[in-house]
Amino acid sequence: xxxxxxxxxxxxxxxxxxxxxxxxxxxxxxxxxxxxxxxxxxxxxxxxxxxxxxxxxxxxxxxxxxxxxxxxxxxxxxxxxxxxxxxxxxxxxxxxxxxxxxxxxxxxxxxxxxxxxxxxxxxxxxxxxxxxxxxxxxxxxxxxxxxxxxxxxxxxxxxxxxxxxxxxxxxxxxxxxxxxxxxxxxxxxxxxxxxxxxxxxxxxxxxxxxxxxxxxxxxxxxxxxxxxxxxxxxxxxxxxxxxxxxxxxxxxxxxxxxxxxxxxxxxxxxxxxxxxxxxxxxxxxxxxxxxxxxxxxxxxxxxxxxxxxxxxxxxxxxxxxxxxxxxxxxxxxxxxxxxxxxxxxxxxxxxxxxxxxxxxxxxxxxxxxxxxxxxxx
Amino acid sequence: xxxxxxxxxxxxxxxxxxxxxxxxxxxxxxxxxxxxxxxxxxxxxxxxxxxxxxxxxxxxxxxxxxxxxxxxxxxxxxxxxxxxxxxxxxxxxxxxxxxxxxxxxxxxxxxxxxxxxxxxxxxxxxxxxxxxxxxxxxxxxxxxxxxxxxxxxxxxxxxxxxxxxxxxxxxxxxxxxxxxxxxxxxxxxxxxxxxxxxxxxxxxxxxxxxxxxxxxxxxxxxxxxxxxxxxxxxxxxxxxxxxxxxxxxxxxxxxxxxxxxxxxxxxxxxxxxxxxxxxxxxxxxxxxxxxx
Numbered sequence: 001x002x003x004x005x006x007x008x009x010x011x012x013x014x015x016x017x018x019x020x021x022x023x024x025x026x027x028x029x030x031x032x033x034x035x036x037x038x039x040x041x042x043x044x045x046x047x048x049x050x051x052x053x054x055x056x057x058x059x060x061x062x063x064x065x066x067x068x069x070x071x072x073x074x075x076x077x078x079x080x081x082x083x084x085x086x087x088x089x090x091x092x093x094x095x096x097x098x099x100x101x102x103x104x105x106x107x108x109x110x111x112x113x114x115x116x117x118x119x120x121x122x123x124x125x126x127x128x129x130x131x132x133x134x135x136x137x138x139x140x141x142x143x144x145x146x147x148x149x150x151x152x153x154x155x156x157x158x159x160x161x162x163x164x165x166x167x168x169x170x171x172x173x174x175x176x177x178x179x180x181x182x183x184x185x186x187x188x189x190x191x192x193x194x195x196x197x198x199x200x201x202x203x204x205x206x207x208x209x210x211x212x213x214x215x216x217x218x219x220x221x222x223x224x225x226x227x228x229x230x231x232x233x234x235x236x237x238x239x240x241x242x243x244x245x246x247x248x249x250x251x252x253x254x255x256x257x258x259x260x261x262x263x264x265x266x267x268x269x270x271x272x273x274x275x276x277x278x279x280x281x282x283x284x285x286x287x288x289x290x291x292x293x294x295x296x297x298x299x300x301x302x303x304x305x306x307x308x309x310x311x312x313x314x315x316x317x318x319x320x321x322x323x324x325x326x327x328x329x330x331x332x333x334x335x336x337x338x339x340x341x342x343x344x345x346x347x348x349x350x351x352x353x354x355x356x357x358x359x360x361x362x363x364x365x366x367x368x369x370x371x372x373x374x375x376x377x
Numbered sequence: 378x379x380x381x382x383x384x385x386x387x388x389x390x391x392x393x394x395x396x397x398x399x400x401x402x403x404x405x406x407x408x409x410x411x412x413x414x415x416x417x418x419x420x421x422x423x424x425x426x427x428x429x430x431x432x433x434x435x436x437x438x439x440x441x442x443x444x445x446x447x448x449x450x451x452x453x454x455x456x457x458x459x460x461x462x463x464x465x466x467x468x469x470x471x472x473x474x475x476x477x478x479x480x481x482x483x484x485x486x487x488x489x490x491x492x493x494x495x496x497x498x499x500x501x502x503x504x505x506x507x508x509x510x511x512x513x514x515x516x517x518x519x520x521x522x523x524x525x526x527x528x529x530x531x532x533x534x535x536x537x538x539x540x541x542x543x544x545x546x547x548x549x550x551x552x553x554x555x556x557x558x559x560x561x562x563x564x565x566x567x568x569x570x571x572x573x574x575x576x577x578x579x580x581x582x583x584x585x586x587x588x589x590x591x592x593x594x595x596x597x598x599x600x601x602x603x604x605x606x607x608x609x610x611x612x613x614x615x616x617x618x619x620x621x622x623x624x625x626x627x628x629x630x631x632x633x634x635x636x637x638x639x640x641x642x643x644x645x646x647x648x649x650x651x652x653x654x655x656x657x658x659x660x661x662x663x664x665x666x667x668x669x
Contacts, residue, residue, distance in 0.1 A: 105498065112501040126501075133502035153528055211387030221600040221650045222643045223607050225516075226619070229627035229635055234406075234438065308514035316520070316611050317627055328517055332524045340521050348513040355512035 009106040010051040010067075013099040017044050020092035020099070026081065028088040035081040043081075046074045047099050054103075060110050067107035068132075074100040075139050087149020097143050101136060108132055156338040161345060164338040171327070172346050179324040180350055182239035183311040187246025192303055194247065195254025196296070200284075202255070203262045216256040224249050228314040242314040242323075249310040250303040257299035261292025294369055297362040304354040308347065399442050400432070406439040407431040440633045448637040461617075464641045470618040471606045472645055474534050478541020479602040483595060485542065486549025493550070494557045494583070495575075507550055515543060519608045537609035537618075544605040545598035552594025556587025585664060592657030599649045607642060619645070 020026075021044060026035055050070020057063035078097055082089060111129055116122050138158050144150065145157040152160070165172065202209040228245050235241035265288050273283045315325025324343055331339040367373070411431045415422060422430065432441040440448075449464065456463040489507075493500045519540045526536040560582050568578045610620025619642045626635035 108502050109498040112497045126505075129498075129501040130503075130505040134506060154525055207387050208391070209387075210383055211389075211391035214384065214388050215391060218647065221596070222646050223600075223604045223619075223639075225604055226607060226623055226635075226639045226642055229623050230632070230639075232627065233630070233632065305512055305514060309516045312514055312517045313608055313611070316608075317624075324517070329520050332520050335524075335528070337521065337525065344517050344521070347517050351513045352509060 007106055007109070009102040009109070010054060013051050013102040013106075014048060016095045016099040016102070017048050020044065020095040023090075023092045023095075026090060026093040026096070027085050028090055030088070032084055039077060039081060043074050043077045043096055046070050046077070047096065047103060051103060054106070060114055064107050064110040064114075067103045067110070071100045071103035071107060072135075074103075075136075075143075079139065079143055082143065082146050086146050089143075089147030093147055094144075097140070097147075101140065104132060104136055153335050153337050156341060160338050161341040164342045165345060168339065168342065172342065174322050175324045175327050175343065176346060176350065178239060178320075178322045179242070179311050179315065180308070180354075183242035183314075183323075184246055184307045184354075186239075187243035187311065188250055188303060188307040190243070191247035191250030191307070192254045192300060195251045195299070196258055198251075199255050199258035199262065202259055204280075209259060213256065213259055216252045216259075219252045220256065224252075225310060225313050228310075229317045231314065232317045237318050237320055239323075242311045242319075245314040246307045246310045249306045253302050253306065254296075254299045257295045257302075258292060261295025262288050264288075264295060265291035290366075290368075293362075293366045294371070297358065297366065300358045300362075301355060304358050305351060308351050308354065312347065396442050399439075403437065403439045403441040404428055404431050407434055407437045410434070410438065436630050437632055440636050444633050445636040445640060448633045449640050452637060453641070464622075464637060467617055467619050467622050467638070468641050468645050471603070471610065471620065471642070472649075474537035474609070474618075475541055475599070475603045475606040475645075475649070477534060478538035478543075478605060479545050479599050481538065481542040482545030482598060482602060483549050486546040486594075486598070487553050487591070489546070489550045490553030490557060493554050495579075504554070507547060511547060511551075516540075516605070516608050518543075519605070520611070523609060537606050540609040541602040541605040545602040548594045548597040548601065549591070552590045552597075553587055556590025557583045559590065560586045588660060588664065589657070592653060592660070595657070596650050596653050599653050600646055603642070603646050603649060 024040070026040055047070055050066045053066045053070075054063035057066060074096065078093065078100065082093075108129055111125060111132075114125065116125065141155075142157045142159060145155050198212070202212050225245070227248055228241075231241040231244040231248075235244050262284075269287055269291075270283065273287050278286070312325040312328070315323045316329050319326040324347055327343050328340050331337075331343070408427075408431055411427065411434065415427075415430075431437070433444070437444070452462055452464040456465075458465045458469075460466060489503070493504055522540055522543075523536045526532070526539070564582055564586075565578065568582055573581070606618070607620040607623070610618040611624055619638050622638040622641075623635055626632065626638060
């Protein structure tokens, strides 16, 4: 089996372990809660054993499992060992961390080489592999910020951000309500709706289409976000001005994509509709809008991100004392970096959920499309 | 002749209509304030005079197009480029960090794309995150990057360029992965029958095939990069740049200045996109591509 052959990642990990052993201890001598030699040897043992064992396993799954346990067990021990000793980690600590990371890399490499037949396992792998990658970004972030004692202002460890999120849920919820449920949703619905209606109009009137389309394409490259101060002046500090920015930002992508989508149905199908003597509106609703659905959903997805960006940046120009953009710009001024990260984490989560909902609706409504069905066009 | 009829005339008509709407909007939006002014001064101007006044306020709610054009012209062509009030100067400040960030971002994007195409583990683990990161309002981190880097003594061009890098590498990475994977199986098999090595296949087949994709995504990236640079100028009260100009205008209600800065930003954006498009065309032509 090719998967369990010796690999350079595991070899390097073992080498790093050996170097770490010669340069003990893991923490500086004056550390208040030094790691016991038992813990240290447990970490090294875990890495070395799982590395060597991965060679001996006869199946890829087994060696991946061994590597997974070894890498994450070692990482967990390393992270818990740093508690109370912030900024005291010495070189061997980071060598062991790198060794554990190499094992995880090897584990991911084996997992991505697997070709399971069952679709459930394939889905599981498709989720597990990026999850391991994401987890390691957090592990390395946590270990490096706390181990090397990076100033809190520069980069707070993820655990501090998580604690901050847990401690300030009411504030975060109020900000989400102000920014997302008021400004973003209203602006998104109105902007996308207006873009859609104008696109239908442009489709009906050829002159309008030929004039609007080049302008729409041009506008998509412009820094529209710059209208934010003007909107704040016109509509005041509250959410209405943010919604206005969102409307302007989401209008053009929707317009351009819908117009392109309405041109997507083929001549054959349109001719067929003609032979049925169907009216313009019948053709529109029964043929052309369904054919345009993938384009429209593409615009809806692009707009879900643009709407959030528009609302947050518009809040940098002035808001009532609530809102995600307001919180980010004021807390950074007070150097509460963990609150800023908490707000960014919430924004990222909101963005992903927003996108995910649109994608789910797309799957439900364009179930016939080849890209959703999994077939070929 | 067809081009004039099908494209230029409709575009110009729509633009003219927009300007007309803009004038009407300017009259209506500036009217309440003007009425207020006239009442205090005890004047009762005629309709024509009143409209003329609404279109020439020094700090209008909605500046008229000619006011913006005049301000833009004065600050672009009549001032020395080193002057603090020159839009060329501010545009240049923003443009320099845009270009630096764009160069970093493109390089990083290409590097990541090459890694993703050649290392399966990276493809399976990194690609989902790159796609997921598209759904995140990344611009929200802009103020933090600026302030945090300023706290450790890094100010000026680099922090803004970092934001631009951050915004521009995603489109390039995604487009480049698509491009490097665009050669068909037939072509790859052909390279195989020539006994081409992996690096030969890469340089002689994959890279040339990816060029159109690269330039298409670079157009998106350069626009994103400019937005990043402008937003990067907002939070710290930067003294120069289009974003700083917008912020200063917002503080002092210099609406005409805001609009002129917006126009300047749009001109820069259009120039950048057109430039990338032109370079793309030149490169494709020099590689023997034919216009599709």
